[in-house]
Amino acid sequence: MAAVRKAASMLNLSNMNPCVKEMQYAVRGPIVIRAAQLEKELKSGKSMPFEQVIRANIGDAHAMGQKPISFVREVISLSVSPNLMKTAPSCFTNDAIQRATEILENVGGQSMGSYTDSPGIVTVRNHVAEYISERDGYPASPDDIFVGTGASSCIKNIMKLCLTMDNESRPGFMIPVPQYPLYSACTAEFNAELISYYMDEHNNWTLNPEELERAYDEAKSRCVPKAICVINPGNPTGQNIPPENIVDIIKFAHKHDLLIMADEVYQTNIWGDDDQFVSFKKVLRSLGPEYDSQPLASFHSVSKGFMGECGLRGGYCEMTNFDPEVKVMLQKLISASLCSSTSGQVAISCMVKAPSGDAAELYKSETEGVLASLKERSILVHEKLNEIPGIVCNNLQGAMYAFPRIEIPKKAIELAESKGVTPDFFYCLELLENTGICVVPGSGFWQYPGTFHFRMTILPPMEQLVVFLEKLAKFHVEFREKYG
Amino acid sequence: MAAVRKAASMLNLSNMNPCVKEMQYAVRGPIVIRAAQLEKELKSGKSMPFEQVIRANIGDAHAMGQKPISFVREVISLSVSPNLMKTAPSCFTNDAIQRATEILENVGGQSMGSYTDSPGIVTVRNHVAEYISERDGYPASPDDIFVGTGASSCIKNIMKLCLTMDNESRPGFMIPVPQYPLYSACTAEFNAELISYYMDEHNNWTLNPEELERAYDEAKSRCVPKAICVINPGNPTGQNIPPENIVDIIKFAHKHDLLIMADEVYQTNIWGDDDQFVSFKKVLRSLGPEYDSQPLASFHSVSKGFMGECGLRGGYCEMTNFDPEVKVMLQKLISASLCSSTSGQVAISCMVKAPSGDAAELYKSETEGVLASLKERSILVHEKLNEIPGIVCNNLQGAMYAFPRIEIPKKAIELAESKGVTPDFFYCLELLENTGICVVPGSGFWQYPGTFHFRMTILPPMEQLVVFLEKLAKFHVEFREKYG
Numbered sequence: 001m002a003a004v005r006k007a008a009s010m011l012n013l014s015n016m017n018p019c020v021k022e023m024q025y026a027v028r029g030p031i032v033i034r035a036a037q038l039e040k041e042l043k044s045g046k047s048m049p050f051e052q053v054i055r056a057n058i059g060d061a062h063a064m065g066q067k068p069i070s071f072v073r074e075v076i077s078l079s080v081s082p083n084l085m086k087t088a089p090s091c092f093t094n095d096a097i098q099r100a101t102e103i104l105e106n107v108g109g110q111s112m113g114s115y116t117d118s119p120g121i122v123t124v125r126n127h128v129a130e131y132i133s134e135r136d137g138y139p140a141s142p143d144d145i146f147v148g149t150g151a152s153s154c155i156k157n158i159m160k161l162c163l164t165m166d167n168e169s170r171p172g173f174m175i176p177v178p179q180y181p182l183y184s185a186c187t188a189e190f191n192a193e194l195i196s197y198y199m200d201e202h203n204n205w206t207l208n209p210e211e212l213e214r215a216y217d218e219a220k221s222r223c224v225p226k227a228i229c230v231i232n233p234g235n236p237t238g239q240n241i242p243p244e245n246i247v248d249i250i251k252f253a254h255k256h257d258l259l260i261m262a263d264e265v266y267q268t269n270i271w272g273d274d275d276q277f278v279s280f281k282k283v284l285r286s287l288g289p290e291y292d293s294q295p296l297a298s299f300h301s302v303s304k305g306f307m308g309e310c311g312l313r314g315g316y317c318e319m320t321n322f323d324p325e326v327k328v329m330l331q332k333l334i335s336a337s338l339c340s341s342t343s344g345q346v347a348i349s350c351m352v353k354a355p356s357g358d359a360a361e362l363y364k365s366e367t368e369g370v371l372a373s374l375k376e377r378s379i380l381v382h383e384k385l386n387e388i389p390g391i392v393c394n395n396l397q398g399a400m401y402a403f404p405r406i407e408i409p410k411k412a413i414e415l416a417e418s419k420g421v422t423p424d425f426f427y428c429l430e431l432l433e434n435t436g437i438c439v440v441p442g443s444g445f446w447q448y449p450g451t452f453h454f455r456m457t458i459l460p461p462m463e464q465l466v467v468f469l470e471k472l473a474k475f476h477v478e479f480r481e482k483y484g
Numbered sequence: 485m486a487a488v489r490k491a492a493s494m495l496n497l498s499n500m501n502p503c504v505k506e507m508q509y510a511v512r513g514p515i516v517i518r519a520a521q522l523e524k525e526l527k528s529g530k531s532m533p534f535e536q537v538i539r540a541n542i543g544d545a546h547a548m549g550q551k552p553i554s555f556v557r558e559v560i561s562l563s564v565s566p567n568l569m570k571t572a573p574s575c576f577t578n579d580a581i582q583r584a585t586e587i588l589e590n591v592g593g594q595s596m597g598s599y600t601d602s603p604g605i606v607t608v609r610n611h612v613a614e615y616i617s618e619r620d621g622y623p624a625s626p627d628d629i630f631v632g633t634g635a636s637s638c639i640k641n642i643m644k645l646c647l648t649m650d651n652e653s654r655p656g657f658m659i660p661v662p663q664y665p666l667y668s669a670c671t672a673e674f675n676a677e678l679i680s681y682y683m684d685e686h687n688n689w690t691l692n693p694e695e696l697e698r699a700y701d702e703a704k705s706r707c708v709p710k711a712i713c714v715i716n717p718g719n720p721t722g723q724n725i726p727p728e729n730i731v732d733i734i735k736f737a738h739k740h741d742l743l744i745m746a747d748e749v750y751q752t753n754i755w756g757d758d759d760q761f762v763s764f765k766k767v768l769r770s771l772g773p774e775y776d777s778q779p780l781a782s783f784h785s786v787s788k789g790f791m792g793e794c795g796l797r798g799g800y801c802e803m804t805n806f807d808p809e810v811k812v813m814l815q816k817l818i819s820a821s822l823c824s825s826t827s828g829q830v831a832i833s834c835m836v837k838a839p840s841g842d843a844a845e846l847y848k849s850e851t852e853g854v855l856a857s858l859k860e861r862s863i864l865v866h867e868k869l870n871e872i873p874g875i876v877c878n879n880l881q882g883a884m885y886a887f888p889r890i891e892i893p894k895k896a897i898e899l900a901e902s903k904g905v906t907p908d909f910f911y912c913l914e915l916l917e918n919t920g921i922c923v924v925p926g927s928g929f930w931q932y933p934g935t936f937h938f939r940m941t942i943l944p945p946m947e948q949l950v951v952f953l954e955k956l957a958k959f960h961v962e963f964r965e966k967y968g
Contacts, residue, residue, distance in 0.1 A: 011710075011743050011779055013809045017647040020817050028602065028819040060599045063592025077561040077568065080827070084561065088572035108547025113793040115544045118512065149633045149797070152821055163501040165675045185820035191649045226495075259495050295495055309597040311826035313633070325497045333504050335512040336669035337636055341825035342795035343564070 022188040025181050026444020031428050032057050035438040050436030054468050056456040057438045059235075059400045061308025064459040066370060069307055071363045072350040075099045076312075076343050079112050095355035103346055112342040118335045120147030120316070121342070124349045128316055131352035136282035144319045146330070147348060149340045151265050151301035151315030152182055157333060158261060158297045158317060159186055161326060162226040172223035174215060174258065176207065178403060178445040178453070180235045193223035198448050201405065204394050205239035209248045216256060227259035228252070233266040233277070233398025236445050236455040238378075240275045240397035246283040254294050260284075262298040265315070266399040268305040268371070271378045275397050281320055296320040302347040304400065306367040314344030314351075374400065377458040377465055384469040388476050401455050403442065406476070408452050412483035424452040430479060435471045506672040509665050510928020515912050516541050519922040534920030538952050540940040541922045543719075543884045545792025548943040550854060553791055555847045556834040559583045560796075560827050563596050579839035587830055596826040602819045604631035604800070605826070608833045612800055615836035620766035628803045630814070631832060633824045635749050635785035635799030636666055641817060642745060642781045642801060643670055645810060646710040656707035658699060658742065660691065662887060662929040662937065664719045677707035682932050685889065688878050689723035693732045700740060711743035712736070717750040717761070717882025720929050720939040722862075724759045724881035730767040738778050744768075746782040749799070750883040752789040752855070755862045759881050765804055780804040786831040788884065790851040798828030798835075858884065861942040861949055868953040872960050885939050887926065890960070892936050896967035908936040914963060919955045 013021070032055075039053045055064070062068065074096035078084055082104060085097050106123045108114030119125065125142035132140035148154035164171050172193040175183045179196075187194040197215035199205040207230070219225055230249055232241045241249075253260045262280035270277050284296055302314040319327060355363050378396040385393040385404045393404035408416075408423045416426035424441040431437050431454075442453030460468055497505070516539075523537045539547070546552065558580035562568055566588060569581050590607045592598030603609065609626035616624035632638035648655050656677040659667045663680075671678040681699035683689040691714070703709055714733055716725045725733075737744045746764035754761050768780055786798040803811060839847050862880040869877040869888045877888035892900075892907045900910035908925040915921050915938075926937030944952055 010741050010777065010807070011645065011810055012807045013813070016645050016810055016813060017649070019647070019649055020645060020813050023816055023820060025816060025820040028822075058599065060592060062595035062597040063599065065593055068595060068597050073565045076827075077565040080564065081557045081561040084568075084572070084575060087575045088568070091568060091571045107795070108544060109549055111546035111552060111795070113546040113552050113791070113795050115542065115547065115794045149637075149825065150822065153633075156821075160673075161495065161500050161504060163503070165501070165503055182820060189644070189817070189820070257494050293494065307597070310599045311591070311595070311597050311823065313823070313825040323494070323496045326495055326500055329497070329500060329504050332507055332509060333673070336507060336509040336666060336673070337640075338512075338634065339795065339797070341633065341797040341828055343560075343827040344825055 019189050019191050023185045024188070024444065025185045026440050028058070029440070029444060031425070031432060031440060032438060034429065035432055038432070038436065048436070049434055053436045053438055054460055054464060055438045056460055056468065057440050059304060059457055059459065060310050061400075061459055062310065064457070065461045066308050066459070067366075068309065069350070069363060069366050069370075071096060071355050071359045072307060072309060072347055074359070075103075075350050076346050079103055079342070079346050082110070093355070093357070093359035095357045095359035098357075099349065099355065103349060107342065116339040116342060116345065118331060118337075118339055119145065120340065121345050124345045127349045127353040128318070132281065132318060136279055136285065138282065138285040140318060144322070145316055146319075146334060147314065147316045147340050147345055148334075149313045149315070149344065150303060151263070151299040151317075153340070154299050154315050154317035155182065155261065155263065156186055157330065158259075159190060159192070159227070160333060161330060162259065163190055163192065164224065170223040172219050172225040174212070174219075174225060174228040176229065176231060176234070178236055178442065178447050180231055180263070181444055183229055184446065193219065195219040195223070195225060196446060199234070199237060199239070201394065201448065201451070204397075205234055205237040207241065207245055207249060209252055212249070212252045225256065225258060227261050229261040229263060230280070231263040232280075233269060235263075235266065235399050236401045236403040238394065238396040238399050238401055238403065240270060240272065240277065243278045243283050246278065246280055247287065250280070250284055250287060250291065250294065254291060260294065260296045262296060264298050265301040265304045267300065269374065269400055270398045271375045272395065272397045277398070281318065284320065293321060295322050302344065302351050305351065306370045307347065307351055308370075309347050312344045312347045313341055314347040316348055373462070374458060377462060380462075380465060381456070381458050381469065384473070388473045390480055391476060396458070400457050400459060402458065403445070403453050403455050406452050406454065407480070409480055409483040412479070415483070424454060427452070427479065428454055431472070431475055435475050437468060437471060437475075503673050503675050507669045508672070508928065509669045510924050511542050511665055513924070513928060515909070515916060515924060516922060518913065519916060522916070522920065532920070533918055537920045537922055538944055538948055539922045540944055540952065541924050543788060543941055543943065544794050545884075545943055546794065548941070549945045550792050550943070551850075552793065553834070553847060553850045553854075555580060555839050555843045556791060556793065556831055558843070559587075559834050560830050563587055563826070563830050566594070577839070577841070577843035579841045579843035582841075583833065583839065587833060591826065596830075600823040600826060600829065602815060602821075602823055603629065604824065605829050608829045611833045611837040612802070616765065616802060620763055620769065622766065622769040624802060628806070629800055630803075630818060631798065631800045631824050631829055632818075633797045633799070633828065634787060635747070635783040635801075637824070638783050638799050638801035639666065639745065639747065640670055641814065642743075643674060643676070643711070644817060645814060646743065647674055647676065648708065654707040656703050656709040658696070658703075658709060658712040660713065660715060660718075662720055662926065662931050664715055664747070665928055667713055668930065677703065679703040679707070679709060680930060683718070683721060683723070685878065685932065685935070689718055689721040691725065691729055691733060693736055696733070696736045709740065709742060711745050713745040713747060714764070715747040716764075717753060719747075719750065719883050720885045720887040722878065722880040722883050722885055722887065724754060724756065724761065727762045727767050730762065730764055731771065734764070734768055734771060734775065734778065738775060744778065744780045746780060748782050749785040749788045751784060753858065753884055754882045755859045756879065756881045761882070765802065768804065777805060779806050786828065786835050789835065790854045791831065791835055792854075793831050796828045796831045797825055798831040800832055857946070858942060861946060864946075864949060865940070865942050865953065868957070872957045874964055875960060880942070884941050884943060886942065887929070887937050887939050890936050890938065891964070893964055893967040896963070899967070908938060911936065911963065912938055915956070915959055919959050921952055921955060921959075
């Protein structure tokens with residue numbers, strides 16, 4: 001009896017952190033958990049209306065069959081086991097040997113097992129700064145760069161700087177809706193206010209300055225807006241924001257004293273023939289010295305782009321126009337977590353600095369191959385989705401996702417509501433149970449009230465993607481008939 | 485002018501997160517930053533009263549020259565570049581090939597670049613559970629294990645579960661003083677109360693149940709005590725808590741409904757001839773079913789022990805007797821950070837499961853060699869410190885540090901106070917400037933009021949350690965003369 005009494009009074013749902021209870025992370029949420037169950041049942045021989053689960057829920061390229069870039073793996077193996085330079089030199093390019101040597105020279109004891117400086121290995125930060133200068137045509141400094149366990153941890157650390165611990169002035173973060181669920185999860189965890197600003201689905205998900213003002217005005221009575229986040233190219237929405245729209249956002253932020261957080265992890269995933277990625281940093285610098293006080297944090301990652309090295313957990317942040325005293329505080333904050341993984345840091349170096357010797361040709365053909373294949377799939381997904389009656393999908397200008405709007409019949413909406421789930425959740429669960437296709441309900445990303453969407457990745461291999469889109473079309477028609 | 489106005493009103497020291505400002509992390513604090521400056525100056529040819537900086541500030545074994553265990557590096561290289569199994573098989577043991585293959589079979593796309601399950605690769609968690617069962621003689625389940633970016637991130641996630649967002653009922657964490665600065669940094673970051681309970685320096689840093697009650701009683705008016713943390717073997721204090729003392733702590737926690745957080749990252753660093761590590765889990769289970777409701781989180785890491793693989797960032801937590809609903813919430817919390825680095829996870833497998841075939845002998849001799857050498861250094865450090873007049877150091881039963889008490893003359897205390905620094909900070913800075921020896925002031929770890937200490941690691945190589953201890957002795961005598 002004593003045990004039961006105690007169990008109730010110790011750490012439990014009623015006395016645990018309410019913010020953690022509040023958090024949602026749909027990309028790994030209930031639909032995905034159900035997909036894993038179905039996979040297990042399939043393996044155990046249970047008969048299902050499908051032969052395999054197709055996971056299009058998460059931007060996890062290698063899990064969907066994408067191959068790593070050889071150079072990255074060579075450099076990591078050599079950094080971890082430098083003796084291979086002597087025992088198996090023929091297995092490695094000189095470029096890889098040189099890069100691993102260069103990095104090892106700048107870590108303690110020349111070992112990947114040493115803690116690195118908290119902002120990251122100086123060689124890696126130098127490579128990042130060179131990449132950014134080259135990309136934008138404006139100088140970048142390694143002292144403005146810090147690396148992290150994926151871009152996610154960098155984003156969280158920047159958000160942490162903005163928190164207040166005062167219930168009377170809750171910090172607010174302006175987040176684009178639809179958003180990537182990291183942002184809603186973090187604002188929930190940090191007990192901060194998520195200020196939704198809606199992207200304009202009817203204008204290819206552009207950001208309307210008037211909508212920014214509306215969102216800001218409505219929010220300022222209930223919180224202190226601290227920062228505006230922008231995801232470009234968009235996740236889940238796939239737009240590539242044109243420079244003139246970036247100017248609008250910077251001016252808006254400047255006017256209201258907001259930090260800009262530019263989530264630019266898809267900067268090399270650009271699909272439109274006439275499209276080009278333009279960074280917030282470049283646009284900011286082009287606006288002249290009046291904006292030299294406008295702080296901007298920009299994020300990049302090895303998990304996306306052409307590498308897709310999600311499991312290595314490498315990301316970085318460039319801090320532009322940050323107050324030097326705040327940078328000292330950030331340094332202290334990240335010091336308490338010591339450093340991020342050395343293999344992730346090596347991967348960052350390989351992403352931002354291509355080899356130029358004997359590994360150059362293969363690196364080029366592999367990266368171009370990955371990007372060309374993703375582009376082909378993005379075109380197919382966009383085309384096929386729009387062929388399905390009751391589904392509309394904007395152009396996929398960048399990133400790795402489609403976020404189509406779906407019409408859900410009234411009967412299905414009512415049935416979903418009677419089950420206490422959102423209509424798009426109901427749709428996605430039916431889709432999974434009937435076809436094995438695993439996508440994420442739009443509600444997990446938030447969406448304009450009354451609209452319904454789902455997010456799918458463009459990552460399944462071409463032959464699987466074709467089947468996927470056929471099955472989806474068939475399902476959608478049947479769903480409409482069933483509930484129409 | 486506009487720029488200046490804006491700079492003042494944007495993110496700055498006065499409006500940033502006050503908790504981050506409050507945080508301190510002495511292990512990478514001002515003394516260490518000064519040490520790095522001195523190293524630069526030495527390199528640039530400046531004349532100093534010493535020829536090198538000896539870094540004994542941080543438990544960073546490889547940076548101090550410790551070599552990695554070959555098996556670990558083989559398995560990581562093969563997991564990253566599985567083609568080496570074919571192109572360079574003679575460079576690897578069969579054990580390493582088998583282990584890498586086993587792990588790759590359980591990650592998406594058989595690639596280390598895929599996200600893993602948020603709690604970690606199932607193979608790795610199975611290996612951890614086997615290790616714990618074997619160690620304790622009580623069953624362990626992979627479902628109770630989650631891995632993280634070092635033990636630090638696991639500790640932070642468990643603490644996050646206990647937070648409240650209510651200023652009227654701040655959560656309190658009972659922390660042993662002297663403590664590892666992660667705990668004071670986290671309580672500051674989380675706006676939680678650090679409840680100091682003092683370990684008894686005069687009784688080899690044992691934990692006195694009466695002192696626990698005193699600390700609890702004094703704290704409960706200003707916060708809601710949620711958990712008690714214990715670091716065993718102790719950092720910075722080096723004690724190995726005997727089982728009967730662990731019983732006291734468990735009974736205390738049970739009486740007051742506190743979660744137990746057992747930081748057991750030094751569990752294989754035991755130096756006393758008659759000493760043996762006994763886990764909190766083992767003692768808890770031995771107390772019988774009355775304690776089956778007592779939640780315990782235990783932490784371990786690849787950064788310490790015999791591997792010292794700090795840079796790989798691998799750690800894990802075992803949750804014993806956790807409420808299943810709370811475990812679901814934890815799973816959601818860690819999902820939002822996706823997963824920890826695959827190389828860190830592979831290192832965990834190699835730490836908890838020794839190879840048993842052709843890699844077994846070398847693995848055994850390497851691990852035993854590292855531990856024997858650390859033991860030898862722990863004995864030397866203890867002996868030599870106690871030979872210095874005015875320095876007293878308890879037995880080093882475990883971990884990688886000594887935390888000697890130092891007498892600081894009154895004049896030096898007054899001088900320090902006039903400079904606005906703590907006397908032990910003043911002492912450590914003088915030590916650094918005069919000898920190149922870098923240690924961390926006791927105040928960074930907190931200490932009993934009126935006592936002064938520093939923390940040094942036992943990690944410098946033997947020949948450097950001998951010089952270190954001679955220089956320290958000479959410095960200490962001169963310091964006492966100068967200010968005595």
